[in-house]
Amino acid sequence: MAELLFWLALLAYGEAALAYVGEARHPGRAGRLATWGVRIGWLVQTALLAVQAARADGFPWSTWAASLNLFVWLVVGAYLIWGCQVRFRLLGLAVLPLAAVLFALAHAGGGTSVHGHSRYSSLFLVLHVGLVLLAFAGFTVAAGLSALYLWQERRLKRREATILSVRAPALARLDELSARTIAVALPALTLGIAVGIARLRDRGGGVDALMAVTVVTWAVYSSYLVLRVGTGLRGRRAAYLLLAGFVLVAVVRLALPVTHFA
Amino acid sequence: MRIVLVGVSHHQAPVELRERAALDRDQAAELARRLTGESGEAVCLSTCNRTELYIADESAEDAERRAETALLALEAELGPALYRLGDEAAALHLFRVAAGLDSMVPGEGEILGQVRAAYDAGATGPILDRLFRQALHAGRKARVETAIGESPASVSSAAAALAEQVFGDLRGRKVLVVGAGKMGDHAARNLVSRGAEIAWIANRTTDRAVELAARFGSAAVPLERMGEQLAAADVVISSTSAPGWTLDRALVSDALPARKGRPLFFIDLAVPRDLDPGIHELDGCYLYDIDDLQAVVAETLAGRRREAERAEAIVAEEAERFREWQASLDVVPAIASLRARADEIRAAELQRAKLNDSERRAAESVTTAVLNKLLHLPTIRMKEAAAAADGVIYAEAVRHLFGLEDER
Numbered sequence: 001m002a003e004l005l006f007w008l009a010l011l012a013y014g015e016a017a018l019a020y021v022g023e024a025r026h027p028g029r030a031g032r033l034a035t036w037g038v039r040i041g042w043l044v045q046t047a048l049l050a051v052q053a054a055r056a057d058g059f060p061w062s063t064w065a066a067s068l069n070l071f072v073w074l075v076v077g078a079y080l081i082w083g084c085q086v087r088f089r090l091l092g093l094a095v096l097p098l099a100a101v102l103f104a105l106a107h108a109g110g111g112t113s114v115h116g117h118s119r120y121s122s123l124f125l126v127l128h129v130g131l132v133l134l135a136f137a138g139f140t141v142a143a144g145l146s147a148l149y150l151w152q153e154r155r156l157k158r159r160e161a162t163i164l165s166v167r168a169p170a171l172a173r174l175d176e177l178s179a180r181t182i183a184v185a186l187p188a189l190t191l192g193i194a195v196g197i198a199r200l201r202d203r204g205g206g207v208d209a210l211m212a213v214t215v216v217t218w219a220v221y222s223s224y225l226v227l228r229v230g231t232g233l234r235g236r237r238a239a240y241l242l243l244a245g246f247v248l249v250a251v252v253r254l255a256l257p258v259t260h261f262a
Numbered sequence: 263m264r265i266v267l268v269g270v271s272h273h274q275a276p277v278e279l280r281e282r283a284a285l286d287r288d289q290a291a292e293l294a295r296r297l298t299g300e301s302g303e304a305v306c307l308s309t310c311n312r313t314e315l316y317i318a319d320e321s322a323e324d325a326e327r328r329a330e331t332a333l334l335a336l337e338a339e340l341g342p343a344l345y346r347l348g349d350e351a352a353a354l355h356l357f358r359v360a361a362g363l364d365s366m367v368p369g370e371g372e373i374l375g376q377v378r379a380a381y382d383a384g385a386t387g388p389i390l391d392r393l394f395r396q397a398l399h400a401g402r403k404a405r406v407e408t409a410i411g412e413s414p415a416s417v418s419s420a421a422a423a424l425a426e427q428v429f430g431d432l433r434g435r436k437v438l439v440v441g442a443g444k445m446g447d448h449a450a451r452n453l454v455s456r457g458a459e460i461a462w463i464a465n466r467t468t469d470r471a472v473e474l475a476a477r478f479g480s481a482a483v484p485l486e487r488m489g490e491q492l493a494a495a496d497v498v499i500s501s502t503s504a505p506g507w508t509l510d511r512a513l514v515s516d517a518l519p520a521r522k523g524r525p526l527f528f529i530d531l532a533v534p535r536d537l538d539p540g541i542h543e544l545d546g547c548y549l550y551d552i553d554d555l556q557a558v559v560a561e562t563l564a565g566r567r568r569e570a571e572r573a574e575a576i577v578a579e580e581a582e583r584f585r586e587w588q589a590s591l592d593v594v595p596a597i598a599s600l601r602a603r604a605d606e607i608r609a610a611e612l613q614r615a616k617l618n619d620s621e622r623r624a625a626e627s628v629t630t631a632v633l634n635k636l637l638h639l640p641t642i643r644m645k646e647a648a649a650a651a652d653g654v655i656y657a658e659a660v661r662h663l664f665g666l667e668d669e670r
Contacts, residue, residue: 169430
């Protein structure tokens with residue numbers, strides 16, 4: 001069952017990713033196909049997560065690969081909030097291929113199968129992982145928005161004659177949405193880190209590389225919000241700062257988990 | 263009934279000729295009434311690009327003659343520029359017109375309203391009513407299913423569309439207009455139509471600035487003090503005839519800290535240019551001059567032409583549907599006669615039968631149902647045959663088989 005749901009969801013995400021490529025070339029029907037691919041894929045993945053949760057003994061996404069599965073679901077879910085609007089379809093070009101690849105990676109690591117036993121026994125850990133993943137999903141979407149901002153801004157600066165031929169969100173809207181996403185994601189990361197620190201104090205143990213980079217990530221996104229409110233940081237510089245933060249997210253998400261899970 | 267179209271348009275006639283054949287709404291309505299003849303229908307479509315007379319009449323020759331006479335009465339020199347189309351070709355032409363495919367700028371939106379106005383003012387009956395309703399449907403469908411009418415087709419609308427690329431919704435965005443020329447006025451109106459607010463007008467002569475400011479409900483500011491407004495403005499439109507820069511990079515750069523990162527969009531419509539090109543290099547500032555805007559318009563027009571190919575397919579499909587409907591009219595009298603004859607027989611037989619009231623009601627219900635079921639398929643088949651051009655043969659056969667000859 002879980003295997004079937006995985007392949008169906010991957011198929012839908014893959015279809016959406018390809019359709020977004022088609023949409024970028026010839027706007028129209030491909031965009032609608034992509035939107036439906038995202039919706040169906042996300043619903044099927046929700047069903048997959050439900051099956052995993054129903055059959056697991058405890059938190060079912062305790063391994064690195066399983067948490068990647070949950071992360072993909074959160075990223076696509078965050079994108080779905082406004083990504084289906086016509087003007088935001090281009091963002092799908094950045095989000096869906098990434099989601100499809102990470103989802104396949106999660107499957108390869110065994111993160112989409114059903115496990116009877118969970119390594120996370122306490123509510124603290126469930127909260128810690130859930131909140132951090134939610135925050136990272138928000139940062140990923142914000143990075144997609146920032147990339148789209150830089151692309152659109154570059155076209156405006158180059159005064160491309162084709163600028164009105166490709167529908168893209170307005171710069172101000174992208175900037176505002178990025179900030180709103182961070183405003184939701186950062187408190188989630190803050191809480192997630194706080195829960196992790198509380199557990200670390202309770203159980204003892206040292207600070208590993210992943211924890212250190214996560215704190216740096218938190219500092220980058222915090223400075224983004226502080227600078228935005230304080231000095232009016234917006235536009236290109238803000239987009240670059242969010243992309244720099246996302247590099248750290250990618251490192252934390254993909255490169256360092258082995259040290260943390262060990 | 264035949265459909266006839268006689269008209270003149272921008273394809274064959276220069277504006278000097280077209281303007282003499284142009285009619286206002288009342289004149290077009292009056293002409294349509296005069297052209298209907300005894301039992302016909304007529305619509306007069308008159309815009310700046312065309313004057314076309316659509317007539318539905320039993321005699322195509324008579325209708326064409328009447329339409330030609332009416333147009334030549336408006337302007338005798340129109341003769342060589344007139345075109346004449348009939349039935350399917352006339353319908354296809356009107357559908358193309360409604361979709362903006364026959365316009366100077368492909369997909370321009372105004373024509374659909376003009377076709378509707380002509381239809382409302384026309385003397386329509388079943389044929390032209392159907393023709394114009396379907397033309398309006400085809401026009402809307404072409405615009406919804408293709409991007410033919412989406413992109414801007416003028417410099418001022420391109421400027422407004424570019425401002426939307428920066429700000430999204432323009433509602434509440436403040437515009438500073440520098441210079442009180444016609445170009446700036448057009449661009450400002452375009453921004454206002456999208457929700458922007460003309461907040462300040464700066465001009466060399468204060469009187470003109472005050473006059474324009476009164477029209478837009480904005481404030482007039484002296485040219486030398488407009489730098490002060492840059493902190494609050496979102497869009498700046500400049501179109502003066504000044505020889506130097508009206509705004510330079512240093513002045514704009516000084517205003518940026520107070521803006522707290524909010525973008526600023528500059529539209530320079532003047533030749534020679536008003537705005538220092540160096541402004542475009544500043545972070546968050548976007549400057550488009552007349553050449554940039556014209557390049558954008560050229561590209562969007564090319565895009566419209568590409569979309570026009572898709573719109574042509576939609577229009578052709580709608581024209582085919584109209585042709586099928588019009589052809590089905592050939593068999594309508596035969597179908598009506600057949601049903602009348604069948605109903606007559608049914609009523610006569612019921613009259614002869616000795617039945618009480620409740621039995622009669624039941625018998626009427628049953629015989630009517632039988633009749634409808636029996637005639638349903640022949641009716642459908644005859645309409646299908648009419649669409650495939652065999653309708654007249656089928657109609658003749660039905661009349662012969664059921665003895666309907668006398669009822670023509």
